[in-house]
Amino acid sequence: MKRVLAATLTGILLCLAFIPPGHAIEILRWERLPLAVLLVVGQERIVFVDRNMRVGLPTGLGEQLRVQSAGGAIYLRANAPLPPTRLQLQDAESGALILLDVAAEPAKAGQPPLEPVRIVEGDVPTTRYGEPAGAAATADDDAQRPATAARRATPAAVALTRYAAQNLYAPLRTVEPVPGIGRVNLRRSLALSTLLPTLPVHAQALAAWRLEDHWVTAVKLTNTSGRWLDLDPRALQGDFLAATFQHSALGPAGRAADTTVVYLVTRGHGLAESLLPKLAPIDAAVNLRPAAAAGQAEGGARDEK
Numbered sequence: 001m002k003r004v005l006a007a008t009l010t011g012i013l014l015c016l017a018f019i020p021p022g023h024a025i026e027i028l029r030w031e032r033l034p035l036a037v038l039l040v041v042g043q044e045r046i047v048f049v050d051r052n053m054r055v056g057l058p059t060g061l062g063e064q065l066r067v068q069s070a071g072g073a074i075y076l077r078a079n080a081p082l083p084p085t086r087l088q089l090q091d092a093e094s095g096a097l098i099l100l101d102v103a104a105e106p107a108k109a110g111q112p113p114l115e116p117v118r119i120v121e122g123d124v125p126t127t128r129y130g131e132p133a134g135a136a137a138t139a140d141d142d143a144q145r146p147a148t149a150a151r152r153a154t155p156a157a158v159a160l161t162r163y164a165a166q167n168l169y170a171p172l173r174t175v176e177p178v179p180g181i182g183r184v185n186l187r188r189s190l191a192l193s194t195l196l197p198t199l200p201v202h203a204q205a206l207a208a209w210r211l212e213d214h215w216v217t218a219v220k221l222t223n224t225s226g227r228w229l230d231l232d233p234r235a236l237q238g239d240f241l242a243a244t245f246q247h248s249a250l251g252p253a254g255r256a257a258d259t260t261v262v263y264l265v266t267r268g269h270g271l272a273e274s275l276l277p278k279l280a281p282i283d284a285a286v287n288l289r290p291a292a293a294a295g296q297a298e299g300g301a302r303d304e305k
Helices: 002-018 139-144 156-169 281-304
Strands: 026-030 035-040 044-048 053-056 065-070 073-078 082-091 097-105 117-121 181-184 201-211 214-223 242-245 259-267
Touching (some): 053 065, 156 214, 156 242
Parallel strands (some): 026 117, 035 097, 044 117
Antiparallel strands (some): 065 073, 082 097, 181 201
């Protein structure tokens, strides 16, 4: 009996020895502490995040480290030994950050390829937008949450404006993630000549974000005159819920202060539906013809007299 068991165990061990290694994955938990990711020079390593991420690289690192992002996976390949270097992964939808400390060392003889890495959320409780600080959400809270928009401690217009300003002016690592805010498509060629018709400025749409039924659109304003311009929200023409200028004035054209951004908040639709219609040239000509005809008739009557 003992011989049979010994032979069986030997067979099992031999079988296991010839089984190819499975697709092992190293699990890293993101708990607001930088995650160490080791690379081998000349070998590609994949980091799975399962979210659409933007990767922030230090300047001058492009030749030493190749980074590609697609479908929630980050592909890292070091071309030379690399000391620990900080990479920033930002969720394209919520703005949340994940920090990676990436280091690369030469391959050793007989060293197997490194397994892929999967990053998962840790057990650190997070707060929801509009809830008091320190109030962690549970599964029961999600089940009891109504379908309609709940009361929020911060108005949506304020949260959207702050989020848009941070994305445009603040460093990537300082952007405060807000659940529910997502980037929306925006036509960069959107005609904005009717936005500030009384001021000599050029307006260009930059980006837009949405939170439930509220939109915020960031519009770049550039002074085209040689004088200072005071910016007043009352001069804006359109159907806006709120409007905020990044700066209160514009410097003369050609100076560093000749450009700023205005954040326009709309409800129920984007910026395009909130703008005033532009008067077509043919309509302007039609409106001028009666006045011109009246002037000619009056002149003819004077000549007859």
